[in-house]
Structure formats: C-alpha cells, structure tokens
Amino acid sequence: MNRLALASLFGLLVACGTTEQPIVEDAWVRPVRSGTTMTAAYFTLTNPTGYALTLIGAESPDFASVSIHETTQENDVSRMRPVESISIDTGEKLTFRPMGKHLMLMQPKGVFVEGDVVEFILKFDDGTVLSFDAPFEYR
Amino acid sequence: MTGQKWILPSIAVLALVLGVTTAAYITSRDQKIYAATVLPNPRPLREFELVDHNGEPFTKESLRGGWNLLFFGFTNCPDVCPTTLHMLRDAGDALAGLPDEQRPRAVFVSVDPMRDTPEVMFDYVSFAPGLIGVTGELSAIQILTTDLGVAVNYTAMGDTYTVDHTASLFLTDPDGRLYAIFNTPHDGEQIVADLRKIVTASSR
Numbered sequence: 001m002n003r004l005a006l007a008s009l010f011g012l013l014v015a016c017g018t019t020e021q022p023i024v025e026d027a028w029v030r031p032v033r034s035g036t037t038m039t040a041a042y043f044t045l046t047n048p049t050g051y052a053l054t055l056i057g058a059e060s061p062d063f064a065s066v067s068i069h070e071t072t073q074e075n076d077v078s079r080m081r082p083v084e085s086i087s088i089d090t091g092e093k094l095t096f097r098p099m100g101k102h103l104m105l106m107q108p109k110g111v112f113v114e115g116d117v118v119e120f121i122l123k124f125d126d127g128t129v130l131s132f133d134a135p136f137e138y139r
Numbered sequence: 140m141t142g143q144k145w146i147l148p149s150i151a152v153l154a155l156v157l158g159v160t161t162a163a164y165i166t167s168r169d170q171k172i173y174a175a176t177v178l179p180n181p182r183p184l185r186e187f188e189l190v191d192h193n194g195e196p197f198t199k200e201s202l203r204g205g206w207n208l209l210f211f212g213f214t215n216c217p218d219v220c221p222t223t224l225h226m227l228r229d230a231g232d233a234l235a236g237l238p239d240e241q242r243p244r245a246v247f248v249s250v251d252p253m254r255d256t257p258e259v260m261f262d263y264v265s266f267a268p269g270l271i272g273v274t275g276e277l278s279a280i281q282i283l284t285t286d287l288g289v290a291v292n293y294t295a296m297g298d299t300y301t302v303d304h305t306a307s308l309f310l311t312d313p314d315g316r317l318y319a320i321f322n323t324p325h326d327g328e329q330i331v332a333d334l335r336k337i338v339t340a341s342s343r
Contacts, residue, residue: 030221033214035262040217071218076322077290078219078306082297098222099324105217138225 020048022088022124027134029118032108040069041103041120041134042096047088054087054125062118064107071099080104085125098139112136172336173329174321181316187282189248192260192272202315206243206338209309211289213251213302214263220247223306226327228267233331241338243310248283249274250291250304287317310337 027043047053058066068083078099086101088094096102103120112118114136122130184199191197210227212220227245234242247264249255252274255263260272274280284291292303308321308330319337321330 030217033221033263034265035259036214038215038217039221069218073306073323075290076305076307077292077303078323079294079303080216080218080301081294098218102218 020050022047022049022053022122022128022130024122024130024132027120027132028137028139029105029134031114031136031138032112037108038104038106039108040098041066041105041118042098043132043134045088045094045096045122047090047092049128050090051126052087052089053128054085055122056085056125057123058103059121059123060105060118062109062112063105064109065105066120067104067106068101069104070101073099114138172333174326175310175319175330175333175337176322177319177337178317181312181314181318182286183314183316184286184311185282187279189273189275189279189283190257192257192264192274194257197271197273197275199315202311203313205240205313206318206334207246207311208243208334209246209248209283209287209311210306211248211250211284211291211304212306213249213304214255214259215251215299216302219306223308223325224267224270226325226330227308228270229327230331230334231267231269233327234334237335237338240313243334243338244269244271246271246273248280250280250284250289251302252277252280310334 023046025044025046027041029041030039032039045055055068058068060066068086069080070083071078071080082104083101086094094101116136117133118136120132120134122132124130184202186199189197208227210223212223214220224247231245245267247260247270249260249272255274257274260274264270264272283289287309289305289307290303291305294301294303306323308325309317310319310321312318321333
C-alpha cells in the first residue's frame, strides 16, 4: 500500500470520526414490580450530529413491547399516551424522566433483579440506530 | 419635660409591637405549609365498603383513629404510580419516628378493579412495608373518588387500556374526614415537612 492510499485511508477514518452519533446518558430502568408485567426506562438523549433527528422507535430483546410514551399533567390528572415520534434539534438534550417522557416496557422476557442490565435500541428517522444498556435501579 | 414623658411609654409600645410582630413572623414561618391545601373545615366522607390487599374489609371506619394519606392509581401504570408510591415509601421512612397515632398511613386505592384484584394488590404493595392496597367494586370505589374529587378516565391503548387519573394525595384525619390535599407535582421533602406539621399541630 502506498503513502497516498494510507493518507486517504487516514483521511476517511478522520471523516468518520467527526460524524457524531446521538448520545444516551444516565439510563435506568425501574424494576418490574411483582404482580405486574410492565415498567419504564429513563435516560437523557443528546443530539450532537449537526442536524435535527426524529426518534421513531425503540426496541429491547428483553421486553416483547417497547414504546415511546409521555405522561402529562393537566388539572392534577395524569395522562400517559404513546408518542409516535419525538424530534430533537441538533445540540438539544431531551430528558426522559419519571412523570414525563419515558420508554414504556411491557411483557418482560425473564425475571430481572436490581442491577441486571437491559439492552435497548433507539431508531431514528435518518436510519441511525443507537444501542445502549440500562441497569434496573430503584430511584 | 413633657417631651420626655412619652418617650419611655413609646419605647415600650414600640418594643411590644416589634416583639409581637417578630413572634408572629416566627410562628408563621414555622407553620408554613409548603405543598398541602388544608381545608378550612374537614370534609366528611360517605360510607364505603372496599377490601384491602389481605382481602379484609376496608371501610370508612378503617380511616378512623389515625391519619391516612390516600393515592389513587392502578398497577398497570408504569410511570406515575410507581414514582408516587416510591416517594410515599420514602416519606413513610422519614416519618417513622412519629408515634402511631400521628404517623400517616399510606393507602393506595385502585381505580382499575377489573385488573387489580386483592391478590394483585397484595403483590404490588409488598415493596413498601406498611403500604395498604385497596380495591373492590367499581361502584364502591366511585363513592370515594367522587367524595374526594378524583377524576378517572379509561382510555384504549393498543389492545389494552390505560387509566387517566388524578394524581393528588388526600390526607384524612383521625375522624376519617378529608383534611388536606397535596396537588401535583409532588415534592417528597415538602410533603414530609407539611405532614409533620399537620399531625403534630393537631390535637384531634
């Protein structure tokens, strides 16, 4: 391989390195309570890509059903609804938190205890697929 | 000379006024209620017949003799109910030092009795020692929700349903009457501070 090819390869790697991915931080899952088959996952999602993204879905091999949900409060009445998609501007940070946006997890495919880790995949409208792990925690 | 005659009494009056003002300020600060809406007159509730998570009757009589903090929800609720019950458990820990007659008991009342049988409630409340799970006939639950002003709405979600519900906390006094309401959003520390003030101030 000649120098030019090496330099090109290096250039390509640098170019790939600057293509940033959305970032998930501080992810956790509330342990599934006995007697129930559902729970929720929470995290912060940052978009440093340089362009707006839309979160269009989520999956986990550990739950049969994962959906994006949002709890809202109106006149002290709590409502929880599925959300088709959530757009996130470049540079924006979205917080999925209790009593707000969350991933609703249904039908766990096993029995989990505090500290066990769940794998998730977030899917975006541009084809980006982001995987992350979240531990079961009581918070 | 006449000028001096009223100087001392004036100082005395000023001191009295300042003293009273300071005392009133300290009292109001100490008794400041952060999160609760205390009813001017506690509101009596109608009779109702429900069951607790052990299958034992839970009626209006069960509310008498102590303070109860009621929360309405359902077990198939992944976000609001566990978040609130978790907060209630921590509040219970924070108030554990109070004598029995003052320590509020947390009561989780299901608004989804179609799914929340006493057996389901038994499992559900097991995470928090002392938490009482209550369910029963929908019509009986509605007596309580109506009297307390709890809104409940069943909404289809996929092939199942979810329940919109008022997420306020309702404090009943040892006579079983509605004494105070904690509206959302809930701040655990403020709720604990308010509960402590209310139950220790009241000689009911």
